[in-house]
Each structure stands twice: as C-alpha cells, then as structure tokens.
Amino acid sequence: MNKELFYSELSKDLKKKFGADVENALPWQLHESLSATVMELIDGDWENSRKAHLDSRRACYLSMEFLMGRAVYNNLLCLGITDEVDELLKAHGRSLNDLEEIEDAALGNGGLGRLAACFLDSAAAHDLPLDGYGIRYKYGLFKQKIVDGFQKEEADNWTKYGDPWSKRCENDKVIVKYGDQTVYAVPYDMPVIGFGTKNVGTLRLWQAESVEDFDFAQFDCGNYDGAVKAKNDAENISKVLYPNDNCEEGKILRLKQEYFFSSASVTDIIKKHLAKFGTLDNLGDFITIQLNDTHPVIAVPELIRQLCAEHGYDFDKAFEIAHKVFNYTNHTIMAEALEKWDCRIVEKVVPEVYTYILMINERFIKDMYALKKDREYIxxxxxxxxxxxxxAFMAIYVSSYINGVAAIHTEILKKDALKDWYELYPERFQNKTNGITQRRWLALCNPELSALITxxxxxxDWVKNLDELKKLEKYADDEAVLNEFMAVKEAQKNRLAAFVKEHDGVDIDP
Structure with missing residues (x-):
C-alpha cells in the first residue's frame, strides 16, 4: 500500500465531505472517508471479479440474514493493510480503535446470519465465484441496553450516518408483485473481500421502495396519511428483521419479505444469465442457488413461474431446470421448526406463485404413485x-442436494427428522460442516494470540488454511509456550476488566 497516496485520498475525502481533517474528524466521519478510500482501492478488483463470476459457473447464496458485523476491520485485514492504516492514523493522533463505536450492519440475529457471512468470506478467500442475496433492512436486529439488570431493546438505525460499504445499483432495480401491491426492489451491493487474493465477492441486499412515492391528489384533499400510504407500505417490507408474526398482519409481512428478496434475486439471476447466454436452457449448467434454510424456498416456485409465465417454458421443463439449480441447507432437527405457511395466506399474498406451488405438489403425487407409494405415505x-x-418438503423434493450443517446434524436428519425423505432420495443428502472463519474470530479479534500462533x-498460512493449526499440537506440553499463551490470556482479561470499568464503572477481578 502506498501510505502517502492513501493518506492523501483519505484527507481529500474528509475535507470534501465534512470540512474536517484526520486529526479532528468525528469517528463516523473518519469511518465514512476511510471506507470510501478503501472502496476506491478495491474498485478494479471488484469489477474484474463480477465479470469473472458471470463468466463461470456461479453460486448464488440466498439468505434472510447476513450478520456481517463491522466491515471496516475485516476488510482492512483481508487486504493485509490493518497495521499500515493504524500506523498512518496514529501518526496523526488517531487510531482504528476510534471506530469501535461505529454501528454493525446487524442484519441477522445469530448463528444463521453469521454462518451466511462466514460462508461468503470463505468463498471469496478461496476464489470461488459465489455471491449473496438478502434484504437491506433499515433497522437491524436491535440495539441493546441493560437497564436495572434487564435487557432493553431499541431500534437499530445502522445507516443513520450513511452506509459507505454499499453501492446503490439503480439500473438493476426490479419489480416485485404481490396480490395487493407492487413494489420496487432496489439493490445495494456490498463487497466481500477475499483474504490474500484479488477475488471480491458481492453481497446484493434488496431495499423495498414504492413505485409511487406520493399521491398528490390525496394530499391536496387533506388525506395526508393516505398521500404516503403506498410509500410506507412498500418500505415496511424491508424495514425490520423478523417482524413479530404472532398476528396475521405480521405473518403476511414476513411472507412478503421472503418473497420480496427471493423474487428479486431470481429476476436478477435470470436477467444476468440471459444477457450472457441469450437462453435459459443452460441455466442449470451455470447457476446453482443455495437456499439457506426455508426462508428463501419460495424462490423455487418463483423460478418455475418466471420460466413458464415470462419465458415460454412448459411446467415440466421449468421443473427440471429448477431441480438442477436449487440446493437446500437445513438448519434444524425439530419438525415443528420446519417452516409452514397457511395456504390461505400464500394464495392471498402471491396468488400466481401459489398456482405453481399446487402444480409442484401435483407432480410430487404423480411421482409417488409411479413409485407405488400408498396414500398415507404421499x-x-x-x-x-x-x-x-x-x-422444507418443497425444497427437498425439488432440489438436487440437501445438507445439514454438521456431521452429527446431518446424521440426525437422515435417521430421524427427515428419515422418510432420506430413504426416498438417499443420493441427495450431503453434509457441509459450517464453521466460522478464523480471520474474523481469531486473526482480527485477538491479534496477540494470532502473533503467537504465527x-x-x-x-x-493458518489465516487461510485452518488445518495448519494442527501443527500446534506439539506444543501442548511445552511449558515456555504455555506460559506465553497464558500471558496473552491474562493481557486480554485485563483489557476486558478495563473496558468494563470504563463503560460500566464496575471493578472486576481479571
């Protein structure tokens, strides 16, 4: 990295946007300009990677959640410039630690969303042409405060100071139609920088916007709420992660969210494929769509619907294409947690898609009768x-492969939770052990321990190849090494105690 050039670009951006210098910029201003400088740095690699992904067999990862966390630290680490940028800032009285208060993009609520984020990170690091699709929620999970010993949740407006790690792609916006509503899905693209490589993946997050922002006639006659109703109804779709679905209105909004990003993603995938190949006959040869849990499974009948209704395929041909394209990741062994939707609500929210769901079901029944299965089984x-x-049943029936997320989990699926399906399609069941990336959860969060390991x-090499850590076994009884290890632990416990003292005024024994 050219430090002088980087500092020059950072300073210019701060001056232009905020009239500030590195020395006196507010943390969010420093974050905004630092991010913009890095985005400029990766622009060429990102564009080259987009083209390379579209030129090869590409994986598209659909997930309701992506818990990406703070992008700035991870991106600097993946580019290998963390120390240089921190040194540069410290030379001007600042530090990367100043950015600790910047909001996370908390677009997930835990394991499912973090797994999705690690999946993208790992794919980018290993030069795999994989891109993510999800929802750009206005409010993330929630901001947590502890009041009188209890959790208090507040709205998490993570974009209140902007979103420097995303690019709005106005030209790629698409229409999503419901039974009672039509909205725009506008994509915001976030780079997923591969560690130690030029490969940059893309996370495309869809934001719901109204086709008609403002009804002047309603406003003019005094109906001020009615004038913006269409705008508010559209924006509600991507407003909050997991709306409460204890009531019917919540269920409808939740289903609208699932269809919103699934439909927009399928439309985007088809559009890009047609632009490259001019035909959808070979869609299954160049596209695989991984469904992260059941939330995006409505993409299955949506793809079939688009192939039939908009591209002239008959149902059986569209079904065969969908079978080649889709794969499904199961996250639960509890039958009651497998997502089910009231037919009445599905028909109300997406009537055209519901027709194709019924056609999929009819084909399943026909297939089962051909296999001599009885009515109870069917x-x-x-x-x-x-x-x-x-x-889940629709995903398993149509997909090429089904995977659990750990060996023990997959075995339970095969022997218990999805036993009937495994006996029906044993060749479809696989295991993919989904772990966390050592880059964020070791190299980034514990630089002292990382330095000792290195x-x-x-x-x-362990930062990219986790198997390398096995070589540490020989130090298991090495007293000198264990003392160094314990010293790192002690230093981190002292840091934690100091943090708690500063933020909560409580003394704890490290």
Whole structure:
C-alpha cells in the first residue's frame, strides 16, 4: 500500500465531505472517508471479479440474514493493510480503535446470519465465484441496553450516518408483485473481500421502495396519511428483521419479505444469465442457488413461474431446470421448526406463485404413485397438505442436494427428522460442516494470540488454511509456550476488566 497516496485520498475525502481533517474528524466521519478510500482501492478488483463470476459457473447464496458485523476491520485485514492504516492514523493522533463505536450492519440475529457471512468470506478467500442475496433492512436486529439488570431493546438505525460499504445499483432495480401491491426492489451491493487474493465477492441486499412515492391528489384533499400510504407500505417490507408474526398482519409481512428478496434475486439471476447466454436452457449448467434454510424456498416456485409465465417454458421443463439449480441447507432437527405457511395466506399474498406451488405438489403425487407409494405415505410427505405449504418438503423434493450443517446434524436428519425423505432420495443428502472463519474470530479479534500462533508455526498460512493449526499440537506440553499463551490470556482479561470499568464503572477481578 502506498501510505502517502492513501493518506492523501483519505484527507481529500474528509475535507470534501465534512470540512474536517484526520486529526479532528468525528469517528463516523473518519469511518465514512476511510471506507470510501478503501472502496476506491478495491474498485478494479471488484469489477474484474463480477465479470469473472458471470463468466463461470456461479453460486448464488440466498439468505434472510447476513450478520456481517463491522466491515471496516475485516476488510482492512483481508487486504493485509490493518497495521499500515493504524500506523498512518496514529501518526496523526488517531487510531482504528476510534471506530469501535461505529454501528454493525446487524442484519441477522445469530448463528444463521453469521454462518451466511462466514460462508461468503470463505468463498471469496478461496476464489470461488459465489455471491449473496438478502434484504437491506433499515433497522437491524436491535440495539441493546441493560437497564436495572434487564435487557432493553431499541431500534437499530445502522445507516443513520450513511452506509459507505454499499453501492446503490439503480439500473438493476426490479419489480416485485404481490396480490395487493407492487413494489420496487432496489439493490445495494456490498463487497466481500477475499483474504490474500484479488477475488471480491458481492453481497446484493434488496431495499423495498414504492413505485409511487406520493399521491398528490390525496394530499391536496387533506388525506395526508393516505398521500404516503403506498410509500410506507412498500418500505415496511424491508424495514425490520423478523417482524413479530404472532398476528396475521405480521405473518403476511414476513411472507412478503421472503418473497420480496427471493423474487428479486431470481429476476436478477435470470436477467444476468440471459444477457450472457441469450437462453435459459443452460441455466442449470451455470447457476446453482443455495437456499439457506426455508426462508428463501419460495424462490423455487418463483423460478418455475418466471420460466413458464415470462419465458415460454412448459411446467415440466421449468421443473427440471429448477431441480438442477436449487440446493437446500437445513438448519434444524425439530419438525415443528420446519417452516409452514397457511395456504390461505400464500394464495392471498402471491396468488400466481401459489398456482405453481399446487402444480409442484401435483407432480410430487404423480411421482409417488409411479413409485407405488400408498396414500398415507404421499399425504405425509406432500409439499402441500393439511391446509399448509410445507417449505422444507418443497425444497427437498425439488432440489438436487440437501445438507445439514454438521456431521452429527446431518446424521440426525437422515435417521430421524427427515428419515422418510432420506430413504426416498438417499443420493441427495450431503453434509457441509459450517464453521466460522478464523480471520474474523481469531486473526482480527485477538491479534496477540494470532502473533503467537504465527511465531510458533513460522508463517501466517493458518489465516487461510485452518488445518495448519494442527501443527500446534506439539506444543501442548511445552511449558515456555504455555506460559506465553497464558500471558496473552491474562493481557486480554485485563483489557476486558478495563473496558468494563470504563463503560460500566464496575471493578472486576481479571
């Protein structure tokens, strides 16, 4: 990295946007300009990666959640410039620690969303052409305060100071139609920088916007709420992660969210593929869509609907294409947690899609009769039954592969939770152990321990290849090494105690 050039660009951005210098900029201003400078730095690699992904067989990862966390630290680490940028800031009285108060993009609530984020990070690091699709929620999970010993939740307006790590792609916005509403899905693209490589993945997050922002006639006659109703109704779709679905209105909004990003993503994938190949006959040869849990499973009938209704395919051909394209990741072994939707709500919210769900169900019944299955068996596994659309069953029936997220989990699926499906399609079941990336959760969060590991191994290859850590076993009984290890732990406990003292006024024994 050219430090002088980087500092010059950072200073210019701060002066232009905020009339500030590195020395006196507010933390959010420093973050905004630092991020903009890095975005400029990766622009060429990102554009080259987009083209390379579209030129090859590409994986598209659909997830309701992406818990990306603070982008600035991870991106600097992946680019290998953390120390240089921190040194540059410290030379001007600042530090990367000043950015600790910057909001996370908390667009997930835990394991599912963090797994999705690690999946993108790992794919980018290993030069895999994989891109993510999700929702750009206005409010993240929530901001947490502890009041009188209890959690108090507040709205998490994570973009209140802007969103420097995303690019709005106005030219790629698409229409999403419901039974009672039509909205725009506007994409914001976030780079996923591969560690130690030129590959940059893309996380495309969709924001819901109204086709008609303001009804002047309603406003003119005094109906001020009615004048912005369409705008508010549209924006509610991407307003909050997981609206409370204890009431019917909440269920409808939740289903609208799932269809919103699934439909927009399918439309985007088809558009890009047609632009490249001019035909959808080979869609399954160049696109695989990974469904992260059941939330995006409505993409299955949506793809079939678009192929039939908008591109002239018959149902059976569209079904075969969908079968080649889709794969499904299951996250739960509890039957009651497998997502089901009331047929009445699905038909109300997405009537055209519901027609194709019924056609998928009819094909399943036909396939089962051909295999000499009895009515009880068919009724038990049907994607539609008991007045419900069973999303997991539809995903398993149409997809090429189904995976659990750990070896023990996959075995439980095969032997218990999805036993009937495994016996029906044993060749479809796989395991993919989903871990966390050592880059964020070791190299980034514990630089002292990382430095010790690198010293012991003689190189930093472990940051990209986790198997390298096995070589540490030989130090298990090395007293000198264990003393160094314990010293790192003690230093971190002292840091934690100091943090608690500063923020909460409480003394704790490290």
């Amino acid at each position: 009724s038990k596994l049907s994607p539609v039954g008991d007045g419900m659309v069973k999303m 010293k012991l191994l003689g190189n930093a």
